[in-house]
Amino acid sequence: xxxxxxxxxxxxxxxxxxxxxxxxxxxxxxxxxxxxxxxxxxxxxxxxxxxxxxxxxxxxxxxxxxxxxxxxxxxxxxxxxxxxxxxxxxxxxxx
Amino acid sequence: xxxxxxxxxxxxxxxxxxxxxxxxxxxxxxxxxxxxxxxxxxxxxxxxxxxxxxxxxxxxxxxxxxxxxxxxxxxxxxxxxxxxxxxxxxxxxxx
Numbered sequence: 001x002x003x004x005x006x007x008x009x010x011x012x013x014x015x016x017x018x019x020x021x022x023x024x025x026x027x028x029x030x031x032x033x034x035x036x037x038x039x040x041x042x043x044x045x046x047x048x049x050x051x052x053x054x055x056x057x058x059x060x061x062x063x064x065x066x067x068x069x070x071x072x073x074x075x076x077x078x079x080x081x082x083x084x085x086x087x088x089x090x091x092x093x094x095x
Numbered sequence: 096x097x098x099x100x101x102x103x104x105x106x107x108x109x110x111x112x113x114x115x116x117x118x119x120x121x122x123x124x125x126x127x128x129x130x131x132x133x134x135x136x137x138x139x140x141x142x143x144x145x146x147x148x149x150x151x152x153x154x155x156x157x158x159x160x161x162x163x164x165x166x167x168x169x170x171x172x173x174x175x176x177x178x179x180x181x182x183x184x185x186x187x188x189x190x
Binding site (some may be wrong): 003006008009017018036039043045046055057060062067072091 | 136137139140141143144145146147148149150151152153154155156157158159160162163164165166167168170172173175176177178179180181182183184185186187188189
């Protein structure tokens with residue numbers, strides 16, 4: 001299983017975020033923070049928050065080995081997030 | 096002798112041959128540079144509406160893309176096909 005995280009953050013902001021996460025959650029931090037600076041991938045997924053400088057609505061997609069979306073969580077209220085339990089449950093369903 | 100006219104002919108196309116070789120080399124270079132690496136951003140669908148929350152629904156293919164991580168390394172979503180399932184997380188980022 002591979003985690004990919006996408007935001008419009010600059011490499012500098014992403015590196016700072018990685019350091020904060022590493023400080024707060026010690027252990028191996030092994031997934032990439034991908035730079036979607038002009039939110040073109042965010043737009044492609046249709047999840048642009050139009051009332052923002054290019055942020056996505058928080059969204060999580062579980063994609064199987066054939067490239068198909070098997071589970072997703074998209075929420076326009078940024079305070080509501082998918083829990084790790086929900087994501088893990090979705091992953092367990094995959095062959 | 097039979098080969099004499101050929102020798103004369105080659106002496107006269109010296110400059111043209113050089114130009115031709117440079118032209119062919121440039122096209123070859125252009126061809127390989129354009130097919131060598133995936134372009135950054137989504138693989139398709141650039142003209143789609145950026146706000147369409149149900150576009151990437153369960154059962155559909157997750158739109159392919161290539162983005163750089165915070166170290167500048169390129170990551171392509173479809174590279175995980177037949178290898179790993181992916182948890183794709185879009186987050187708001189630094190604020």
